[in-house]
Amino acid sequence: MSATLISDVTVLTMDEQRSVVPHAAVLIEDDTLAYVGPAEGCPAAEGVVRLDGRGMLALPGLVNAHTHVPQILLRGAPSQGRRLQDWLNNVLSPGLAAFSPQDLEVATLLYCVEAVRSGMTTVVVNEDAGGADYLGVADRVLGSLRQSGLRVRYARMIRDLVDDRVLAASGSRDLERMRERTWAGRHDSARALAEFDELVRRHHGSGNGRVEVWPAPATTVTTTLETFAAAQRLAAERGTSWTIHLAETPIEQELHGRSPVDLLDSHGLLDGALLAAHCVHLDDQDLSTMAARGVRVATQPSSNAYLGAGVAPVPAMLRHGLTVGIGTDDANANDSVNLFVEMRMLALLQQAVNQDPAVIPPGRVLEMATSAGARAIGAGDLIGSLEVGKRADLVLLDLGGVRTTPVHDVVTSLVFQAGGAEVDTVIVDGRVLMRDRVLTFLTAQEERALCRDAQQRSERIVTRAGLTW
Ligand SMILES: [Zn+2]
Incomplete structure (x- = not known):
């Protein structure tokens, strides 16, 4: 058995009381939290690896409840200034089709570096892959995800329906080619x-x-209801x-002549x-139906x-009592992989559009990226809070830097001040993925080389796909 002891750390447990334990100890045995509490109560442990937590805040690792990974090589200029269907059909589809197998691996590693550096420990990855060799694509992407050590829910997207009205919404002049x-x-x-x-x-x-694998029918306008039913059955089995x-955009409502929630129900x-992502264009009746059925939500403020x-x-x-997690969505419809960015964005957008600066308390926002996020992806018993018996997925933050000074209420500072660079240490499943901001799955030299390689590969993909902006 391996054991790690984090000493003299302040723990924000994100348990139901959102307890804060100063001068705490966290004992990790193999992949599990064996003790979280005051240092004096910690069982004596011989032969442990000790991590000094002085001056640090321990927080559950952040849960990205909805994302797409290799698309990161398409971020920057090609995706900006486009609506959903335009972006999907004129950037994402041709872009992904121009990826080589090695591009997928490099893209995924690039994504993992940004994710880990900003304190993410779990990702719900929705992959469509574009190419015909779906299994080959999954092998590459999951290979790189496993190399990083992140916890992964790999959702295999299925699109088996082509509707001209959806294509027309892309604004393309060459509908035939599309x-x-x-x-x-x-x-x-x-x-x-x-x-x-x-x-x-x-x-x-x-x-x-x-790694868990999930079925993922894409949307009600790109996937048949038969395939929705098959996916539901597979998940249940x-x-x-x-x-x-x-309901990411109003197109589902327009094409069906009724709410997509009503249709599915x-x-x-x-x-x-x-787990339903986006849920932007829904009304109270829809939300009430979803709550009654126990549907969980992943919201994507930046992408939307x-x-x-x-x-x-x-x-x-x-x-309505829905369980809501936060996702970064496609790395090229954001264009960052950072849940601190999402928390701040979510809070500020809601305060602005509701004209109410107290519309969602910061504690609820932080829950969406941790405990509620874990429940939203069906992993509430495993991760999302620092409690004995749960998996050891946690981050240590150094809040002594300029951006997080001063701190009066740590939760408010995490939502509104932190930007991700405060993350010092990342542990997933008891394994250290980053310590003192040094990654364990790539050397500093390899990380620099990865960024150079990713830049060059992205330029070649953009050329091969004929993307313009
Ligand atoms: Zn998505």
Whole structure:
């Protein structure tokens, strides 16, 4: 058994009372929290690795409840200034189709570096992959994710429907070409579902159980309801969550002539294992239905603002008792991989559009990135708070820098002042991924080389895909 003792640290547990324990000790045995509390109560442990926590704040690792990873090589100029369908069809699809297998690995590692450096420990990765070799893409992406040590929920997206009205919303002048390309990128649902079994066989439970595989029908306008039902069944059979994109823009409502929540519910396709991302264009009736079915939500404030999609009704979601986590969404519709950025963005956007500076207390926002985020992805019993018996996923922050000075209420400072650079140490599953801001899965030299390589690869992808801006 391996053991690590973090001594003389202040712990913000994010348990139900949001307890703060000063001068605390945290004992990690293998992948599990064995003790969290006052130093004097900590059991004596011989042969432990000691981490000095003096001056540090221990916080549960941040949970990214909805994201897409390799797209990070498409961020920057190509994606900016576009609405969802324009961005999807004119940047994302052609861009991803131009990736080489090595591009996927480099992109994923780049993403992991930014994620770990900003204190993220769990990511719900939605992958569409663009290419025909879906399993090959998953092998590459998951290989790099495992190398980083992050906890992963890998959601296999399925799109098996092409609707001209959705393509037309992209604003493209060459609809014929777009139709061809979209049909080529469309998944044959029978094959996709068969491949899902193989994906589970290869990856589910890998990395000491850190990797779970979920089914993910994309949206109600790009995926048939039959495939929604198949995904729901697969998740139920395996006891996992499943996840969808819901009401990101008004197009679902426009095309169906009814709310997509109403549509899914009328087919029995809302349940307590479902994580619905975005949920921007929903009304009280929709939220009430979702709450009644136990659907959980991942909200993406930066991405929704980036693509001009709107601001999700998060205060109303909370009023309805929905469990809400936060996601960064695509790394190229944001353009950062940083939940501190998201927390601040979420709080400020809601305060602005609701004209109420107290509309969501900072403590609720921090919960969405930790404890509530963990519950939103169906992992509340495993992660999200620093309590004995849970997995040892935590970060140590140094709040002594200029940006987080002064601190009067640590929760408020984490939401409004911190930017991610305060993260000093990251531990996932009891393994140290970063200490003193030095990564353990890449050397400093390798990290610099990775950034140079990623820049060059991105330039070649942009050229091959013919992206303009
Ligand atoms: Zn998404």
